[in-house]
Amino acid sequence: MSTAPPSIAITGQPLAPTSAFIPGPGTYASHDQIHASLSGYTTTIPSSSDSNSLPILSVVTGEEESGEGNVVPGEGNIVLGRVVRISPKQAVVNILVVGDVACREEFQGIIRQQDIRLTQTSHTKIYSSFRPNDIIRAQIISLGDQYSYFLSTARNDLGVVFAMCEESGEMMYPVSYGEMRCPKTGVVEERKCAKPV
Incomplete structure (x- = not known):
């Protein structure tokens, strides 16, 4: 390894x-x-x-x-971010990296329920896709409003890339497109996992 x-x-x-x-x-x-x-x-x-x-x-x-100035997210960019809070209709994300450049200042994004997956969007639940402190890979699909960018994880390579087990605090690994497992306890938690690129 x-x-x-x-x-x-x-x-x-x-x-x-x-x-x-x-x-x-x-x-x-x-x-x-x-x-x-x-x-x-x-x-x-x-x-x-x-x-x-x-x-x-x-x-x-x-x-x-x-030595350059700050990067500004734009439509179509792939970003990495941390989920800061969730509600039944959306997940709020702090954007940390745009493309290959780390952000110097904080940008906020929103993943709406309909933008999590390509199919079965009405049955997709925010809580079974993301949890606070998850690190996600997403695409900016719209500049949204003056406060937040609209993000999408509706591709196989987009979704959760890092997640901590709520029970043990250990880093989990994906076992399918919709589940991650804790290596210490064996507990399985639901997530919208990103396929490794």
Whole structure:
């Protein structure tokens, strides 16, 4: 299994085992894993003089990495975001990454009940698709109103990419397009899972 960290990190995302890297700025260690403490780009710094010591893994924001201004979401963009609250008709999402660029400021998106799946939209329930703190991949389908973008997960590659088990707090893994399982307790929770890309 590869220990190479992903190039883009989202707050709380596991990045690599502590056996392969030393946690640096923008990260923290928990349960033998290094996690991102902020959203941005991962960087590795070779160890100092000692050839046996591990490289340092850090996360920097898009501003630090690129030196450019803030990214603004646009219609058609694929985004990563954190679900902050749900209601029977919609899920409210904080947009964290647009394309491959981490956001410097907060943007809000809404996933409406009819935009979760392509089929059986009237039978789809928000609570069985998303939970607060889930990390989701979605597409911006409309600029919405002055407060929120309208998002859709009505494609196989869109939906929940990271979710924590409510019972154990462990990171769950998908077992089907509609369920995720906790590796510690075996508990299965409903989600609208994103197919890996």
